Structure formats: structure tokens, C-alpha cells
Amino acid sequence: MPAKDIYHETVKNALIKDGWTITHDPLRIRLARGKNLFVDLGAERLLAAERGLEKIAIEVKSFTRPSDMKDLEEALGQFVLYDRLLKRYYPEHILYLSVNEDTRKRVFEEEAGQTLIEDGTIRLVTFDVLKEEIVRWIH
Template structure:
């Protein structure tokens, strides 16, 4: 099993506080005969009387390395790979990239990350790792 991100539990608790039910920790998906990916979390939320609720998968990143751009390149590559695998295996599940508020407020306000987010349609969850809450959902 891959190592968990430092803020894995903070994001998990933030989702639970927002009434999400964690269904997989991690979500393991096969692609073809030889490849498998592990997305950090999968969650569901039933909305009122609606029979089928929302389903999400969340890839969590901490952005603690010296270079935010290197962290972003890694996160983007994983996000695109995971989205492709989800589209084949669980097309009803929406993939989000979870990023800490400090990274969102600084690095993610720069022109390159903003352009890449638009170009590739990244969906973000911004979380506060200390308070263990979700501060924004960005689709």
C-alpha cells in the first residue's frame, strides 16, 4: 500500500463533518490486465429523498516540498491518470484534488496553476489541515 499523505486524516475528518460517508480508504481500481491505481479516499452522500447520492473520489496532496511546481506536476499527473481510470471503472464518481488552504491561497493563485486547472477541468477541495475542515469546493 502506498504511503498516506500527511494530511490524509484531516481531509477525511473534514469530509465526515460535511456528512460524507467514507466508502473506501483507499479506493483501489484496476485498469487493464496489469495496472492498478490507489486513490486516497472515496465517499458518498445521499441527498434527501434522492435514491442515488453523490459519489466522489479524493486525491490528497500536502504541498510541503520546497518546490510547489514539482508537487503540482506530480499531483496533476496523478489526477489525470486517476480520472481516466475512474471514467472506465466508476463513471458516476467525480474526482477531486484536495489541497491545503495555504497552497491554494498562494501557489494556486498564480497564472500557470490557474490556466492548468481551467485547461484540464480539475476539481479542487481546499482544506484546513489544522482545523480538519473543508474550506472550499471548486468545480
């Protein structure tokens, strides 16, 4: 299994505080020929009796390299790949990229990151590192 991001446990705790039940840690996508990909977390929560369960998958990224654009390029490629494969193997799950609030401000309020959000290419869930709480969902 791949190494966990430095904020993995922080995001996991924040999701639990937000009412989510962690169902997968990690969520394995089994591909043909014995290959596997791992999305960091799978979670669900009861919304309303008539709607049933909302299911999500979370890919956690810390953006710690010297170049935010390199981190963004890598995160985007991984997000798009996982999103397409989840639609095939786990169509009930909606994928989110999870970053801390500082990263959202630094990367996703700039043109490149903002374009990805505005165009619906990427969905974000942000968190407060110290409080271990979800701050916002951006669809």
C-alpha cells in the same frame, strides 16, 4: 498499498464533518494484468431523495517539496490519469484534488494553477488543517 499523505486523516475527518460517508480508504482501481492504482479516498452522501447519492474520489496532496511547480506537475499527472481511469471503472465518481488552504493560495491563485482550474482540467477541495474542515469546493 501506497503510503498515505500527511493530510490523509485530516481530509478524511473533514469530509465526515461535511456530511460524507467514507466508502473506500483507499479506492482501488484494478487494471488489466493485475495492476492496481489507489485513489486516496472514496466517499458518498445523500443529496436529495430524487437525486440519490453523490459520489466522489479524493486525491490528497501536501505540496511539501521545495518546488511547488514540481509538486503541481506530479499532482496534475496523477489527477489526469486517475480521472480518466475513474471515468472508465467508476463513472459515478467525480475526482477532486484536495489541498490545504495555504497551498490553494500559494499554488492555485498563481497563473499555472489558476489556468488548470479555469480550463476545467482540475477540481479542488480545500481544507483547514487545524479545524479539520472543508473550506471550499472549486469545480
